[in-house]
Amino acid sequence: MADEVKLFGMWASPYSLRVELALKLKGIPYEYIEEDLSNKSSLLLKYNPVHQKIPVLVHNGKPVAESSVILEYIDEIWRDNPVLPQDPYDRAMARFWAKFIDEKIQPTARNANLAEEKEREQAVEECCQQLKMLENELQGKPFFGGDTMGYLDIAALVIAFWFEVVREVVGLDLITEERFPILCKWIGKLQDIDVINECRPPKEKHVNYVRARYEAAKAAASN
Amino acid sequence: MLKSEDVKVLGSWSSPFVMRARIALNIKSVNYEYLEERLWEGKSELLLKSNPVHKKIPVLIHGDKPICESLVIVQYIDEVWSSGPSILPSDSHERATARFWAAYLDEKWFPTMKTIGLAQGEDARKAVIPQLEEGLVLLEEAFGKCSKGKPFFGGDQIGFQDIAFGCFLGWLRVTEKMNGAKLLSEDKTPALLEWAHRFCSDAAVKDVMPETDKLAEFSKMIMAKMRAAATPKS
Numbered sequence: 081m082a083d084e085v086k087l088f089g090m091w092a093s094p095y096s097l098r099v100e101l102a103l104k105l106k107g108i109p110y111e112y113i114e115e116d117l118s119n120k121s122s123l124l125l126k127y128n129p130v131h132q133k134i135p136v137l138v139h140n141g142k143p144v145a146e147s148s149v150i151l152e153y154i155d156e157i158w159r160d161n162p163v164l165p166q167d168p169y170d171r172a173m174a175r176f177w178a179k180f181i182d183e184k185i186q187p188t189a190r191n192a193n194l195a196e197e198k199e200r201e202q203a204v205e206e207c208c209q210q211l212k213m214l215e216n217e218l219q220g221k222p223f224f225g226g227d228t229m230g231y232l233d234i235a236a237l238v239i240a241f242w243f244e245v246v247r248e249v250v251g252l253d254l255i256t257e258e259r260f261p262i263l264c265k266w267i268g269k270l271q272d273i274d275v276i277n278e279c280r281p282p283k284e285k286h287v288n289y290v291r292a293r294y295e296a297a298k299a300a301a302s303n
Numbered sequence: 304m305l306k307s308e309d310v311k312v313l314g315s316w317s318s319p320f321v322m323r324a325r326i327a328l329n330i331k332s333v334n335y336e337y338l339e340e341r342l343w344e345g346k347s348e349l350l351l352k353s354n355p356v357h358k359k360i361p362v363l364i365h366g367d368k369p370i371c372e373s374l375v376i377v378q379y380i381d382e383v384w385s386s387g388p389s390i391l392p393s394d395s396h397e398r399a400t401a402r403f404w405a406a407y408l409d410e411k412w413f414p415t416m417k418t419i420g421l422a423q424g425e426d427a428r429k430a431v432i433p434q435l436e437e438g439l440v441l442l443e444e445a446f447g448k449c450s451k452g453k454p455f456f457g458g459d460q461i462g463f464q465d466i467a468f469g470c471f472l473g474w475l476r477v478t479e480k481m482n483g484a485k486l487l488s489e490d491k492t493p494a495l496l497e498w499a500h501r502f503c504s505d506a507a508v509k510d511v512m513p514e515t516d517k518l519a520e521f522s523k524m525i526m527a528k529m530r531a532a533a534t535p536k537s
């Protein structure tokens with residue numbers, strides 16, 4: 081019996097992109113279902129009743145939610161082209177840094193982008209310190225995963241592409257060549273990878289989307 | 304065969320996250336050296352050196368390698384000491400479910416519980432209780448599905464989900480005591496109520512689960528410190 085794989089996702093979500101990329105890197109055929117987050121489908125609510133969020137992977141009718149949980153699941157079921165390293169210590173490091181990106185870097189970047197002028201410098205400094213810690217993990221390697229992309233590269237795509245879009249909208253350049261030469265080199269490599277370009281949100285559409293959300297966030301903050 | 308000096312845990316007796324690491328090592332019958340951090344007196348050099356990123360406990364030090372973040376540590380322990388009883392389920396979908404609920408506990412449920420400590424006034428504190436109860440009802444349902452009639456989320460033995468949730472029982476009981484509330488009840492969460500007793504009595508758990516009274520005293524002390532720190536200075 082052939083596997084039935086469905087992915088409920090959203091074109092502008094970095095979490096959705098993580099799962100799509102993992103599926104594509106492993107050559108797993110899947111059906112992609114675009115969710116309108118302002119009008120969530122009854123299927124999404126059925127498959128992820130607790131959080132009602134994308135991405136959700138549905139494999140032969142069984143749902144898996146949370147992008148990091150889905151990535152581990154995909155790696156365990158489809159063992160070709162592993163995304164996580166084999167060695168337990170290396171796996172622990174990949175998991176640690178992916179968590180760091182989601183729980184630390186993303187919120188501090190958001191703070192830096194939304195900060196009022198007087199708080200901006202400190203917020204930017206905090207974010208840059210965290211980005212530096214992450215950049216150090218790239219020392220001597222083309223990718224976080226080594227010679228090829230791995231789990232942490234997939235998790236870090238949000239830094240590569242979303243930060244660039246936010247920079248265009250907000251005007252704040254967090255990842256400068258000067259401050260983060262290694263991270264910039266890594267981002268450059270990613271832009272040459274076909275499979276990534278296939279799933280990345282289209283630039284202009286993405287900029288408009290982020291601009292609308294940023295303006296709404298600013299308006300809400302000033303009320 | 305690794306000697307006990309090869310495995311260290313930096314922790315604090317009151318931390319549920321530290322408990323996770325210790326329970327996991329106990330399940331695998333790994334001898335380890337436990338180093339108590341006196342967090343309110345300043346962090347040790349070893350902690351700052353082994354967890355420069357977060358400067359937090361728990362830290363597992365295996366040989367010369369530090370591993371941080373409790374769930375990362377538990378998975379590491381499961382993968383390294385693979386000949387011992389398994390902590391994560393063997394079925395991939397069940398593993399995903401266990402990880403899902405662990406993430407829910409860390410990202411939603413426990414942070415909600417912590418807000419009670421900082422909430423100013425009894426009304427604010429009591430407003431949080433229904434949110435915690437709702438979460439527990441979800442977990443009661445999950446327990447039914449995951450345990451399939453067996454004593455633990457992990458089946459016959461405690462597993463990843465038991466550890467991820469059970470570590471919070473001490474603080475749950477303190478919250479109940481200090482707010483005159485019943486978070487786990489016969490009424491809404493009968494299965495979890497029984498599971499909680501079994502979990503706390505388990506050989507891998509009982510020596511590392513703090514006593515509720517001791518935890519309550521400690522909680523009063525830190526809440527007082529946190530409120531003092533949060534009070535604006537004129």
